[in-house]
Amino acid sequence: MKETKKYSAPFIKRMPIYYRYLSTLLQVGVNRISSNDLSRWLGITASQVRQDFSCFEGSGLQGYGYEVGVLHKEIAKVLGLDVMRKMIVLGGGSLGQALAKHTNFEKNGFKIVAIFDINPQVVGKKIKDIEVLHVDALREFVSKHQVDLAAITVPATHANEAANLAVEMGITALWNFVPVELKVPKSVVIENIHLSDSLMVLGYKHRESQLKDE
Amino acid sequence: MKETKKYSAPFIKRMPIYYRYLSTLLQVGVNRISSNDLSRWLGITASQVRQDFSCFEGSGLQGYGYEVGVLHKEIAKVLGLDVMRKMIVLGGGSLGQALAKHTNFEKNGFKIVAIFDINPQVVGKKIKDIEVLHVDALREFVSKHQVDLAAITVPATHANEAANLAVEMGITALWNFVPVELKVPKSVVIENIHLSDSLMVLGYKHRESQLKDE
DNA sequence: TAGATTGTTAATCGATTAACAATC
């Protein structure tokens, strides 16, 4: 068992936020940034920023700031964005299709290689040169291509079924869009995108902010 | 200024998780549940569950468990799910359309009332009886209907522009799907759905879990 | 009563923030 530097979950969640912003800085040709400026743009305290970056040796220079390029590379390394990963989408409904049309993922090394569904209305379609295949073809497809991740966008009633299927195929990372807590072996990692949960939280914040104004 | 019981952010984030599960319990006719069982299903410790529910008086009975119906109602009250809210979607691309097709939101009191875009290809379309209107019609629409929230699904280059527009119209809650930190007055509340961020986190977890197995 | 499970307090844990010395 290889020893890994273990990063905390909050730390990891902040990394993409930095990464996105640093990317735009690079595009614009800015290659120096202070913790204070980052704080201003990202809503993360300068202290937190410095704490976070303290593990990236050589990225900062006292009295000067951080090297945008170095930070960008270091974060990519932490998140493993240098590797190309293959992802399938289980569920070819509107959400699954929207994911397939999204162009941003590939930039970060996540390539959607196929969509699976059972509905004859969508099976056979092509979404941006990504084929929608029948679930029956899943086993063969996964064993042929080396698939790392599966996004789950099926109806709630079939969510865990879909997850089980993916896990059987040896996929150990699930991107779950279904408002359900998936039951899977604990060796499988999950990231949930619970849209309605997020909306409820927004609704709460909204009401709370209105109460304050009274 | 009205005094509001202030709930912590982590507390509020857990509420939808409970709520979803309690809903399904009610559907199946289960009306009693223990903190232990909830813990098992939701991956929240029993201790945490009890801590969370301790503010819902009358929901629990020692030696017996919690009344599912009471909990369900109390959480709905905390989150304000009894109110009907109107939401518009700025950006009629695949993601915006997918949101419009999603039927789950309305159950929780969030009704999508219109989609706005500038692309003549989509303006005039109807997504599940929700019209796609031209942004030029936004001002009139918002002043006529009482809109509470705006989902932002426009291209990244126009994200803050769209947000500003919404804010000008008096909308104070934004559901942001664009991978950008929106700059808005601090009276405006935001919930971000950063898909690519989430995917990067999943990618990290995935790799980390694989390293462990070596 | 015995068994179960809540309600609640206290202990722990960890993340964030503050502060300032180091140093470019």
Place this chain on the structure above:
DNA sequence: TAGATTGTTAATCGATTAACAATC
């Protein structure tokens, strides 16, 4: 040098967990 900003330690804050008494 003077000014700026990092690097890092220590203090704070708050959330989670443990434990157990209360009570159904």
